[in-house]
Amino acid sequence: MTWGISDQVSLKSITAYPENDSNFTLDTSEAFNLPQIEYYVLAERQASQELILSGSDDDLALKYTLGVLGFIESGSQVFGFINNPFLPHLPSFSDLTFVPGSARNSSAGVYANVTWTPPLLDDRLSIIVGGRYSA
Secondary structure, three states: OEEEOOOOEEEEEEEEOOEEEEEEEEEOHHHHOOOEEEEEEEEEEEEEEEEEEEEEEOOOOEEEEEEEEEEEEEEEEEEEEEEOOOOOOOOOHHHOEEEEEEEEEEEEEEEEEEEEOOOOHHHOOOEEEEEEEEO
16 A cells, blocks of 8 residues: 655555465375375464655655564474384374474564765766665
């Protein structure tokens, strides 16, 4: 979403929320000549928000972009497998060995970029200063 604050200044908002839930089983016995079955349950959530202020000032010969952003993510996985070539029966769900795991991640940042074009050399010289900080 973009908001034109004035003729020379705009504010943009970028928002995202993807999520993923998966559940699948793999039979890899053909690949490795072992009776191995793998089972996965995955869940992932992400959310991000970014605000970008951009504009220009013709009197000062400046163009600028300023931004802030944030990101959070969480995910979990349960991995199960049967890797026993000596099972006396066909593998079943109760034969699975489960290995759970989870992760969380977050990030935040600010950035700025300013371009100054002084009235020298027919406006062919631009001085650009920028920076970013992330935590």
